[in-house]
Amino acid sequence: MSSDLQIGLSGILTAQRSMLVTSHNISNANTKGYTKQSSVLAARNPTITTAGTLGQGVELVKIIRHKDDYLNSRLRDISSSIGSASIKSQYLKELETVFNETSDSSLNNALSSFFKGINDLSQYPEDMSIRSTFLENANTLTDTFRRIVSELDQMKTFIKQSIENKLSDVNTITSNIANINKQIASLKTKGIESNDLLDKREALLHDLSKLTHITVNTQNNGMVDVMTPGGALVSGTNVKSLTFDIDTSGTLSITDSEKMSKFTFKTGEIKALQDFYNTTIANYDKKLDTLASGIIKDVNRIHGEGVGLSGGFTSIKSINSVSSATAALNTAGLTITPSTGDIYITVTNTSTGAVTKNKISVNVATNSLTDVKNAINGTVSGTAGNITASIADNKLQIGAATGYKFNFSYALDPNPGTLGTSTASVSGVYSGQSNDTYTFKALGSGTIGTTSGLQVEVKNSSGTVVATLDVGSTYTAGNTLNVANGVSLSLSSGSITTGDTLSLNVISDSDTTNLLAALGVNTFFSGTDASNIAVSTDVSNDVSLIAA
Incomplete structure (x- = not known):
């Protein structure tokens, strides 16, 4: 084929191939990820003659992508x-x-x-x-x-x-x-x-x-x-x-x-x-659990110290069990870890209305549930309390004898004892911020309601005088005297001698250990967190048990 025809043919073939590239671009205009391509043309190697080089037309050297790596x-x-x-x-x-x-x-x-x-x-x-x-x-x-x-x-x-x-x-x-x-x-x-x-x-x-x-x-x-x-x-x-x-x-x-x-x-x-x-869901789970467990703990702590419409229980069993009845309470596997402190149990004679308030001291580092059971039986058993504690399935049970009931309220002991030969009666609701002991001490000798100037001094546990009561000739035996923080006292006829004393536990928290809430005794809620919180079965079955 002559050179002039070859040159013309190269142009036609190169143009045809370039058109194929263009057609390829057009047909892939909507193809995901496709990159435009272009033809790179170059002159074909010339023929060398004595007169110089003669061109041989054009050729398609490369097809390139128009890309930008950055x-x-x-x-x-x-x-x-x-x-x-x-x-x-x-x-x-x-x-x-x-x-x-x-x-x-x-x-x-x-x-x-x-x-x-x-x-x-x-x-x-x-x-x-x-x-x-x-x-x-x-x-x-x-x-x-x-x-x-x-x-x-x-x-x-x-x-x-x-x-x-x-x-x-x-x-x-x-x-x-x-x-x-x-x-x-x-x-x-x-x-x-x-x-x-x-x-x-x-x-x-x-x-x-x-x-x-x-x-x-x-x-x-x-x-x-x-x-x-x-x-x-x-x-x-x-x-x-x-x-x-x-x-x-x-x-x-x-x-x-x-x-x-x-x-x-x-x-x-x-x-x-x-x-x-x-992170996100875990944080919401954690916040929900914190809120729910806080509500469970606080409501149960308050409810455990309260009393329903019946005024007390004839029997009660804890909801939660300890890992071992002989393990120290702070290592006994309770969801709420109790603290060292006191629990007050009030026992009422349903026939006479006589009330006895008993204090159980608990050291959670050394005492076990068995020790608590023994303390209850040793402190409030017999004629003074007529209740008995036992353990079943590592859960605490308390039962009252016939004619008695009990509760864990912070109500004042209405019959704390005698001052001299005078019988003391207490009323009111203690409004102090912490548990305390009021000690009543006769400042003189004489007859209640008769002896002129006869007084009784009242000190708290830190030795501070909170009241001085006139019980002499200006006082009528049996009348109510305001002491402090919502507490009132009345004294019957009788005599007192200088130095005679009477102690009264005034309680704002009848369970400073939180053991009742930890064990699930008289609780409103059951469960430990947001996934299992529920109203206790006893309360659900009988709304009169709600402490209010």
Whole structure:
């Protein structure tokens, strides 16, 4: 073929091939990840003659991709951030639905109704309809706690499944990248451009970046290494498959398939899901448990020291058991750890109305539940108390003899004893901030209500005089005298001698140990946290047992 025809043919063929590149661009205009390609043309090698070089036309030298590695890297970073943000937005909306604070069934409304019920009950303790409403409000509160915990657990289940699915996507993508790496390297050794394969790989890298933040390093052979802060996902044709693991503390970690090493992700959908599982939901669980356990502890502590409409119990058994009846109470496995202090038990003779208040001192570092049982039996048994303590299934039981009942209230002892030959009677409600002992001491000798100037001095346990009572000629035996902090005293006819004393325990907290709440004695709530809080079975069955 003549040179002039060859030159013309080269132009036609080159133009045809360039048109194919253009057609390829047009047909892939909407193809995900496709990068525009261009033809690179160059003059063919000339023919050398004595007159000089003669041109031989044109040829297609190369087809290039219009790419920007920096821009692609930034797009991958942005994709990771958007992936994180979209997951956070999705699950924050779901959290809002779980707590549903704008509805009547919110936790806030349940708490408000519960505490309003306490206020109503304190004003009308004998109104059975108010008691029933209060019980209903309490059940609503406990149901709300448990519902929220259950829905948070469901969220964690969904998140765990989503992480599993997305890790499967990661493994599929990285495997495909490794396969493309192999093809690209093979073509490169032959000097062949692999534009479409490069586009496919870039699209896979973009998809992967949405799931987790990655760094891409290109090797001389055209392969790429895909890195995360936790290590390489792809290194040439080698792939690290990922899975997840949940440890005993409930923390979810991303690991390799052999679970030999953990992967820490910076951003991306998987990182957002992992943070929501490990941190966000865990924090809400913790806050709910703190709130619920605080309500359980405080309400039970107050309720345990209160009395229902019957005024006491003929028998009672703790809800919670100790790990061992002989173990020290602070190591006996109780959810609420008790403290060293005193418990006051009031025993009432239902026939005569006579009341006896007894103090049980407890050292939680040395005393066991068996010691408490023995102390109750030794302190308040027999004619003075007529109650008996026992242990069954590592739970404390207390029973009263026929004709007696008991409670753990902080009510004053109405019959503390005698001062000289005069019988003392106490009334009122102690309003002091801490438990104390008032000691009444005769400052002179004489007859109550007769001897002029006869006085009784009252000191607290620190030796401070809180009152000086005139019980001489200006006093009428049996009349009430105001002492201090809501406590009143009356003395019957009789005589006193200088130095005669009478002690009275004034109580603001009848269980400074919190042992009653820890054991679940006369408690309003059962359970330990937001997942199992409930109104106790006894109270649910009989609203008259609500202490108010």
